[in-house]
Amino acid sequence: MHKTSESILSTGQLVLALIAALIVGVGLTVFVILPTERNIDSEGSDAISVVEIESTKTESVVQTEQEAVAPNFDALYIAIDPETTPAKVDEFGESLPVVVGANLRVHDIAYKSETINIQIDADAQVEYKAIMDTGEALLYSWEADGELYYDFHAHQENGNPQFWTRYSEGEGSADQGSIVAPYQGEHGWYWLNIAGKAVTVKLSVAGYYDRIKEIELKAAAE
Amino acid sequence: MIPISPLSLRFSQIIICALLGIFASSIFAHGISGGDARFLNQNEGFHFFIYLYLGAKHMVTGYDHLLFLFGVIFYLTTLRSVALYVSLFALGHSITLIFGVLTDIQVNVYIIDAIIGLSVVYKAFDNLGGFERFFGISANNRSAVFIFGLFHGFGLATKLQEMTLSENGLLANLLSFNLGVELGQIMALIYLLLLLSISQRITDKPVFGISVNIILMAGGFSLTSYQLAHYFAA
Numbered sequence: 001m002h003k004t005s006e007s008i009l010s011t012g013q014l015v016l017a018l019i020a021a022l023i024v025g026v027g028l029t030v031f032v033i034l035p036t037e038r039n040i041d042s043e044g045s046d047a048i049s050v051v052e053i054e055s056t057k058t059e060s061v062v063q064t065e066q067e068a069v070a071p072n073f074d075a076l077y078i079a080i081d082p083e084t085t086p087a088k089v090d091e092f093g094e095s096l097p098v099v100v101g102a103n104l105r106v107h108d109i110a111y112k113s114e115t116i117n118i119q120i121d122a123d124a125q126v127e128y129k130a131i132m133d134t135g136e137a138l139l140y141s142w143e144a145d146g147e148l149y150y151d152f153h154a155h156q157e158n159g160n161p162q163f164w165t166r167y168s169e170g171e172g173s174a175d176q177g178s179i180v181a182p183y184q185g186e187h188g189w190y191w192l193n194i195a196g197k198a199v200t201v202k203l204s205v206a207g208y209y210d211r212i213k214e215i216e217l218k219a220a221a222e
Numbered sequence: 223m224i225p226i227s228p229l230s231l232r233f234s235q236i237i238i239c240a241l242l243g244i245f246a247s248s249i250f251a252h253g254i255s256g257g258d259a260r261f262l263n264q265n266e267g268f269h270f271f272i273y274l275y276l277g278a279k280h281m282v283t284g285y286d287h288l289l290f291l292f293g294v295i296f297y298l299t300t301l302r303s304v305a306l307y308v309s310l311f312a313l314g315h316s317i318t319l320i321f322g323v324l325t326d327i328q329v330n331v332y333i334i335d336a337i338i339g340l341s342v343v344y345k346a347f348d349n350l351g352g353f354e355r356f357f358g359i360s361a362n363n364r365s366a367v368f369i370f371g372l373f374h375g376f377g378l379a380t381k382l383q384e385m386t387l388s389e390n391g392l393l394a395n396l397l398s399f400n401l402g403v404e405l406g407q408i409m410a411l412i413y414l415l416l417l418l419s420i421s422q423r424i425t426d427k428p429v430f431g432i433s434v435n436i437i438l439m440a441g442g443f444s445l446t447s448y449q450l451a452h453y454f455a456a
Contacts, residue, residue, distance in 0.1 A: 008428050014352050017436045021343075025443025033448055 078102045105137055105180065113206035120148070120193040120201065127215035129188030130205060131157065132181035138207040141176035146195030148173060154187040178207075186215070268391035270398045277402020280381065282410050286338045286445050287374055291407070292414050293345030293438055294367055296431070307367050308411060314371020315378060316400050322379030323396055331380040332453035338377050339449060341370040342442030349435040378403060 009017070080100065088096040120126050130138055152167040152175070167179060167187075171194065181187055187209075193199050205212060281287055294311065298304050322329070344366070347353065382399060421430065 009350055009352075009355065009432065011355055014347075014350060014355055017350060017432075018347065018352070018439070021346075021436050021439035022443050025440040025445075026447040028440070028444045029447040029451065033444070034451060 105135060107136060107208040109133075109136070109208055109210070111207070112209060113204070114212065115202065115204040116212065118191075118201045118203060120191060120199050122193055122195065122197050122199075125190065125192045125217055126201075127188065127190045127217055128203060128212060129154075129186035129215055130212050131185075131210040132187050132208070133184050133210070134181055136208040137178065137180045138187065138205055138209055139178045140203070140205045141174075142189070142201055142203040143174045144191075144195075144199050144201040146173060146193065146197060146199035147171060148199065148201070149192040149194050150175065151190040152188070153190065154181070154183075154185050156183065156185040159185070186213075188212075188215075268394045268398075270394070273395045273398035274402035274405070277399040277404075278406030278409065279402075280378065281403045281406030286335065286342065286377075287407075288410050288414070289342045289438060289441050289445070290338070290345055290370065290374065291410060293342060293349060293435070295411070295414060296349050296418070296435065296438075304411070304415070307364070308407065310364055310368045311371040311374070312404055312407065314368045315375030315403070318372045318375030319378045319382075319400055319403070320375075320396055322376050323382055324393070326383070327376075327379070328383070329376050329380055330453065331377070331384070332449045332456065334373060334377045334380055336446045336449035336453065337373045338370075339442050339445030339447075341373060342445060343439050344370070344442075346435040346439035346442060350432060350439075 078100065080098065085098060088098060090096050116128070118126055118128065132138060149169075149171050151169040153164055153169075154167070155161075155164045165182065168175075179187060189203070191201060291308070291311065294307050295304050298307065321327070348363070348366075353359070378399075382396070421434075
């Protein structure tokens with residue numbers, strides 16, 4: 001049934017053919033197919049270019065950390081304009097998603113939420129902090145029945161006492177927002193009562209943090 | 223190789239042009255791609271034509287199956303033997319396709335595809351007379367084609383299992399997919415036989431068959447190393 005070529009090829013020629021095929025086949029995969037595939041992945045589409053923006057930003061953060069320069073705050077998320085970003089369509093004309101991994105954070109620890117009412121006497125000060133790990137996210141909102149000076153800031157828990165960072169400071173009776181912790185430590189609010197009367201602050205927090213603790217302040221403000 | 227009359231040649235050409243038209247949009251796709259996968263995930267119940275189409279598409283665009291099939295029929299001289307070997311291959315892959323999905327056997331897709339790549343190497347080396355030269359006897363071709371058919375079936379099964387298949391109408395859908403695979407195989411066979419027939423018209427020197435099978439072997443090694451690279455990267 002077969003008209004194979006066994007009578008033509010010698011043992012040596014067969015081994016040579018096997019080795020040549022192995023080298024050519026594996027070489028084709030290693031030097032042509034796999035590199036091409038990588039190029040398709042990193043340059044192929046507009047959706048991927050969004051991811052590239054993210055990775056460049058991440059790189060720049062790493063770089064600035066190494067150079068001890070001010071971090072790039074834009075790296076926390078990316079914004080996309082749906083009007084100018086091209087929609088993606090598959091071979092059947094069905095729409096495909098534009099992947100925005102930079103804006104997603106997946107957290108291992110349990111979701112928490114709590115509301116605390118804090119009494120502050122006239123001219124007194126308090127400090128409340130959320131203990132958070134790097135990358136954990138917190139939503140907050142606070143409201144007071146009088147004017148307060150606030151300093152929304154963070155320290156390392158047992159690190160260099162000279163080093164601290166500030167999210168915002170100001171005077172007012174309410175604030176709300178969200179943060180992603182840039183490092184492991186205490187992230188929260190110093191409040192000084194400047195209302196001239198006792199004030200109650202209602203602080204609501206939700207998200208991914210270890211716990212809320214009150215920081216003991218040693219002396220009164222100057 | 224099969225002598226094809228001018229009349230049947232023209233008929234084959236018409237069929238092939240039609241098939242190429244149908245599958246041109248997805249000729250480089252392998253496996254079950256985005257839109258098809260989403261359709262399978264979202265739709266419950268029995269969908270004969272969808273699964274038939276998917277099966278046929280998978281076979282026609284699955285170059286690993288095609289290379290093996292090409293190796294199997296390369297030195298066959300009669301349509302009867304082509305039918306016999308292709309039936310053995312179909313029987314082998316149908317068994318593992320159906321039982322693999324029904325019993326939910328999980329096999330690593332890269333390992334299976336690497337073995338499918340090796341099946342191409344095996345067949346090409348066998349065509350070169352390698353097994354006869356090294357072991358004195360040629361392996362039993364019928365059982366080899368059947369056994370490699372079993373591996374190809376696992377490959378088909380893993381592709382289907384990547385989708386969330388609903389229990390509702392599973393067997394009927396599976397049989398439709400399998401039928402599609404066989405239809406796709408027949409379509410691909412027409413194409414391959416025509417290719418062999420044309421090549422025979424151009425040259426009947428033994429060096430041609432040797433060259434083609436060495437290239438086929440390289441293709442098999444390429445497929446295998448590609449799948450292994452992905453296996454170790456994953």
